[in-house]
Amino acid sequence: MKETLQPGIGFEHSFTLTEAKMVPALYPEAPEFLEMPEVFATGFMVGFLEWACLKSVIPHLDWPNEQTVGTHVNVSHLAASPSGLTVTAKVKLVGVDGRRLKFKVEGDDGVEIISRGTHERFIIDKAKFDASIDKKRIKD
Numbered sequence: 001m002k003e004t005l006q007p008g009i010g011f012e013h014s015f016t017l018t019e020a021k022m023v024p025a026l027y028p029e030a031p032e033f034l035e036m037p038e039v040f041a042t043g044f045m046v047g048f049l050e051w052a053c054l055k056s057v058i059p060h061l062d063w064p065n066e067q068t069v070g071t072h073v074n075v076s077h078l079a080a081s082p083s084g085l086t087v088t089a090k091v092k093l094v095g096v097d098g099r100r101l102k103f104k105v106e107g108d109d110g111v112e113i114i115s116r117g118t119h120e121r122f123i124i125d126k127a128k129f130d131a132s133i134d135k136k137r138i139k140d
Contacts, residue, residue, distance in 0.1 A: 017082070
């Protein structure tokens with residue numbers, strides 16, 4: 001990681017919601033989800049917040065050799081958002097403890113706040129991480 005990776009880094013990221021990010025698309029194999037409302041799925045919202053956090057720190061890492069993985073999510077989902085709205089994530093790096101990064105996150109859909117909370121990520125060495133995952137794979 002670079003010396004510029006310091007608390008205070010902020011970032012905003014926007015994305016226009018499509019049908020592919022609605023609850024029924026979260027697990028199309030699950031008939032229960034197919035019956036649910038066509039609104040931004042919490043699972044996709046969490047991924048969107050993670051995306052913003054990732055984008056905020058990439059300039060401060062030896063990317064792509066160093067990457068970050070999510071390790072903790074504590075966010076609310078305060079309001080429903082239909083497709084067509086543009087959601088914006090506002091994230092701020094509030095803590096750097098070795099390779100552990102802590103963010104404050106907030107999301108809105110242009111009408112109201114849809115999410116608030118915190119997110120933690122951990123800086124990894126991509127090659128070492130991939131090697132450890134390869135050991136877990138089921139071999140034929």
